[in-house]
Amino acid sequence: MSFLSRIMILKSKAHFSTDGNNRPSDSFSRSTFEGARKRKSNQAKSRVVLLVTSFIAVYCVIGGRLAQFAMTPPDTTSSILPPDRLMASRPDIVDRNGALLATDIRTVSLFAEPNKIIDPDEAVEELRTVLPDLDTKGTYKKLAAKTSHFAWLRRQLTPKQQSQILALGIPGIGFRPEKRRFYPGGSTAAHILGYVNIDNRGVAGMEKYIDDQGLADLAAAGMTNDQPLQPVKLSIDLRVQGIVRDAVVNAVKNFQAKGAGAAVIDIHTGEVLGMASAPDFDPNYPNEGATEGWLNRMTNGTFEMGSTFKTFTMAMALDSGKVTLRDAFDATNPIRIGGFIIHDFHGQHRVLTVPEIFQYSSNIGTAKIADLVGIDPHKEFLTRLGLLNKMDTELPEVKAPSQPRVWKKINSITISFGHGVSTTPLQTAVAASALVNGGKLIEPTFLPRTRDQADAIAKMVVKKSTSDDIRFLLEFNGTRGSGRNARVPGYNVGSKTGTADKVVNGRYSNTLNFNSFLAAFPIDNPQYMVMTFIDEPKSGERGGGTISAFTALPIARDIIARAAPILGVQPSFGKDNSALLASY
Incomplete structure (x- = not known):
């Protein structure tokens, strides 16, 4: 037997031996196996716990960052707006006939990513070849800020400028689409429409009114888009508006005045059909008119309206029942009160009837009528007509009237002929409309309004009989008094002039006037009220001086002559309205 065979036999015997000497070795093997199995199980559990803990920690960090971002206020260091706000549409604005007054047009704005600009000096030099008025220092400072990722360089470029800048091929320069407000009529209805800022948000006029109705809140919430919106229709007639603005601008130029204004109102609805200042x-380009042009003198300027206030004094007296058209008052001598002397510009030095007091614009007669009625009723009546309260209308630019803190007798007397209370020209026209439309005070509106809608909000401020008497007085003055030069052939115009000395450094000036004019037409069946004024004219029509009859009156006459046919007012010739032309 070989050596290898012997070894195999010995190992076999040792393996299958059941001798008691082998039992301790078997027990040791089993315990070793159990120990290894437990160690592996514990290691697996530890790994699972570690993995779960790691996942929990990661998700806690993510949740904490999300909470931090939610509570952190928005970053206001960048001037860029989200694309949906840059392209958000404003509604078109149209006149009562659908003529376009304001709309949005697409444009682009230039921006830079300073961190991608290689050479700021070279970039500025190249940009100035297209934009020569570019602020060199400011632009360089923006482009040199390597930590910045965005900066506006120029808003609202023309297509030609965009094309030229693209041709420069400057790295880090880009364009973002925007919308720009466009006014086809330019200055025609500037104070009514207002304007928007660089981000297409309303700043003044009806543009701001539209934003205040909810458009600005929707834009702030990101709920606007670039889809067209329903147009906003105004009450104005673009044709009448053009006539009114043309007449006012010409008056400032022709009479070398500081300012002027006019409005045409539908006396039955309160709709403003045209208004200009x-x-x-x-x-x-609103910034170009920032010095004087932004002031809307028709609604945001208050003035002492002069003798046009005598219309309200007469209405007060007639409505009180203490005075009738048949009464007369002594205007012979001046009135002395409180250190002042009240006299007439066109003194007749006699007893005058009520129509004559109105015709000659008598301060003495008007003062005595106001004194007869009383101080408190006088103040109450002007308040009832809305002349002492802030006017309620859509335009944001509305100034509150001014009046004495305490009404004394001297105050009531001077206010009766237009000194001592300052109101806006538009609310003066609104109050005058109530005196010729049957006695209904209707707040003015720049939005369409029907007669039924107007009647629902109208307030009766005088009796119908008082309204009839005032129409008579206006017609009487329009045919025989200071308003006769305002009569347009075919149109029966009733009117009242007003010339007020301006207050300079606390004293009334003898050389500077504020002139106003009220005209209702056709006075036999009034439909429209025209209010005009001119501030500090240096000359008058045909060299007639600087009073209302030669300055404010011609503005109204021009407006009525041109606008009456457009408004559909039928001319009347002859007593039976028949044609006065004959053919042969």
């Missing part, structure tokens, strides 16, 4: 501005 000069100087004005072009809403396409």
Whole structure:
């Protein structure tokens, strides 16, 4: 037997031996195996716990960062707006006939990513070849800020400028689409429409009114888009508006005045069909009119309206029942009160009837009428007409009137002929409309309104008989008094002039006037009220002086002559309205 065979036999015997000497070795093997199995099980559990803990920690960190981002205020260091806000549409604005007044047009704006600009000096030099008015220092400072990722360089470029800048091939320069507000009529209805800022948000006029109705809140919440919106229709007639603005601008130029204004109102609905104030501005370039043009003198300027206030004094007296058209008052001598002397500009120095007081614009006669009615009823009546309260209308630019803190006799007397209370020209026209439309005070509106809608909000402020008497007085003055030069052939115009000395350094000036004019037509069946004013004219029509009859009156006459046919007012010739032309 070989050596290898012997070894195999010995190993076999040792393996299958059941001798008691082998039992301790078997027990040791089993315990070793159990120990290894437990160690592996514990290691597996530890790994699972570690993995779960790691996942929990990661998700806690993510949740904490999300909470931090939610509570952190938005970063306001960048001027860029989200794309949906840059392209958000504003509604078109149209006149009562659908003529376009304001719309959005697409444009682009230039921006830079300073961290990608290689050479700021070279970039600025190249950009100035296309944009010569570019702020060199400011632009270089923006482009040199390597930690910045965005900076506006120029908003609202023309297509030609965009093409030229693209041709420069400057790295880090780009364009973002935007919308720009465009006003086809330019300055025609500037103070009514207002204007928007660089981000297409309303700043003044009806543009701001539209935003205040909810458009701005929707934009802030990111709920606007670039889809067209329903147009906003205004009450104005673009044709009438053009006539009114033309007449006002010409008056400032021809009479060398500081300012002027006019409005045409439908007396039965309160709709403003046209309104202008000069100087004005072009809403396409609003900053160019920032010095004087932004002030809307028709609604945001208050003035002593002069003798046009005698219309309200007469209405007060007639409505109180203490005065009738048949009464007369002594206007022979001036009135001395409180150290002041009240006299007549066109003094007749005799007893005047009520129509004559209105015709000759007698301060003495008007003062005695106001004194007869009393101080408290006088104040109450002007308040009832809305002349002492802030006017309620859509335009944001509305100034509150001013009046004495305490009304004394001297205050009531001077206010009776237009000194001592300052109101806006538009609310003066609104109050005058109530005196000729049957006695209904209707707040003005720049949005379409039907007669039924107007009647629902109207307030009766005077009796119908009072309204009839005021129409008579306006017609009487329009044919025999200071308003006779405002009569347009074919149109029966009733009117009242007002010339007020301006207050300079606390004293009334003898050389500076604020002139106003009220005209209702056709006065036998009134439909429209025209209010005009001119501030500090240096000359008058045909060299007639600087009083209302030669400055404010011609503005109204021009407006009525041109606008009446457009408004559909039928001319009347002869007593039976028959044609006065004959053919041979």
